[in-house]
Amino acid sequence: MNTNTQHYLSPHASSVSSAEKSTEDAPNNKVWTQRVGVPVWVTASPFIILHLCLVSVFFVDVTWQVLLLCAFNYVWRMFGITGGYHRYFAHRSYKTSRVFQFFLAWLGGSALQKGPLWWAAHHREHHRHSDTPIDPHSPHETSFWWSHMGWILSNEHTSTPWESIPDWADKWELRLLDRFHWVPGVCLGVACFLFAGWSGLVWGFLVSTILLYHGTFTINSLSHLFGSRRYATPDDSRNNFFLAILTLGEGWHNNHHHYQSSANQGFFWYEIDISYNILRAFSWFGLVWELRKPNEKALTHRLIKPLEGKALEEVAARAALADVAPTPQA
Numbered sequence: 099m100n101t102n103t104q105h106y107l108s109p110h111a112s113s114v115s116s117a118e119k120s121t122e123d124a125p126n127n128k129v130w131t132q133r134v135g136v137p138v139w140v141t142a143s144p145f146i147i148l149h150l151c152l153v154s155v156f157f158v159d160v161t162w163q164v165l166l167l168c169a170f171n172y173v174w175r176m177f178g179i180t181g182g183y184h185r186y187f188a189h190r191s192y193k194t195s196r197v198f199q200f201f202l203a204w205l206g207g208s209a210l211q212k213g214p215l216w217w218a219a220h221h222r223e224h225h226r227h228s229d230t231p232i233d234p235h236s237p238h239e240t241s242f243w244w245s246h247m248g249w250i251l252s253n254e255h256t257s258t259p260w261e262s263i264p265d266w267a268d269k270w271e272l273r274l275l276d277r278f279h280w281v282p283g284v285c286l287g288v289a290c291f292l293f294a295g296w297s298g299l300v301w302g303f304l305v306s307t308i309l310l311y312h313g314t315f316t317i318n319s320l321s322h323l324f325g326s327r328r329y330a331t332p333d334d335s336r337n338n339f340f341l342a343i344l345t346l347g348e349g350w351h352n353n354h355h356h357y358q359s360s361a362n363q364g365f366f367w368y369e370i371d372i373s374y375n376i377l378r379a380f381s382w383f384g385l386v387w388e389l390r391k392p393n394e395k396a397l398t399h400r401l402i403k404p405l406e407g408k409a410l411e412e413v414a415a416r417a418a419l420a421d422v423a424p425t426p427q428a
């Protein structure tokens with residue numbers, strides 16, 4: 099793809115072209131905006147080809163079994179992204195064993211959203227620079243489409259910025275999975291084909307993967323645009339009930355930007371957070387432990403307007419119980 103097309107795809111075009119000259123010449127150059135030596139059509143083509151393959155839904159049978167398979171593969175892989183990639187690898191909001199950690203990485207990897215370390219590193223950059231010009235995917239600084247998927251289609255974010263994830267650098271099995279991040283997804287595709295033939299592959303794997311892409315991506319795009327703000331975070335993150343349902347709890351994005359290391363993003367009982375409930379269920383069996391939650395101080399810090407009603411009652415109840423919680427983040 100020619101340079102003009104790259105510039106069309108990239109809102110960072112001017113700064114990137116200077117970054118391309120020499121990373122050594124620019125000590126402050128951020129690694130996540132480095133380009134790798136492959137043209138943009140190479141980085142974008144798997145994603146585009148998968149979308150084009152959607153036309154196959156008109157050529158295979160639709161049965162309730164494959165529709166259930168589609169829903170099933172959506173839900174557990176969404177949990178792999180939210181409970182694994184996001185809340186564990188990016189934010190370390192709970193603890194687990196090395197074996198279960200790898201299981202979570204595999205689960206997230208089967209969503210074909212690159213490796214757990216690549217994902218976590220870029221996500222940490224998002225939090226570090228939210229809604230500023232160097233946020234990898236701010237809809238305010240770029241465009242809706244760039245924040246939704248343009249930043250992934252570009253070749254600016256292909257490599258894993260290891261500087262952002264020093265805590266994972268010594269885990270060889272995660273580095274290996276990060277390198278061969280497509281393996282879990284391909285295994286799942288083959289399993290779907292063996293289970294229900296072409297219908298299983300198309301509906302159980304392809305359709306659910308595409309839905310999973312855009313469900314996840316709404317958090318980078320829509321949840322910085324639409325919804326309510328409870329906390330005065332420096333960014334424009336929003337709480338959005340519909341996105342929370344779609345993404346198993348990630349839609350409470352303003353809560354999350356306020357208190358990033360929390361295992362629960364729905365802070366109150368009526369803020370549905372399915373991923374957190376799955377994590378809680380895992381904790382009953384000893385698979386995960388030390389789930390971090392905001393204490394009363396964190397819940398009431400930087401409020402845009404005072405809590406009222408059931409939220410206020412819940413904070414008072416938690417304070418009375420002296421819920422265990424870490425020091426709130428600034």
Ligand SMILES: [Zn+2]
Nearest residue numbers: 224317335351
């Ligand atoms: Zn965000």
Ligand SMILES: [Zn+2]
Nearest residue numbers: 188221354358
């Ligand atoms: Zn986050």
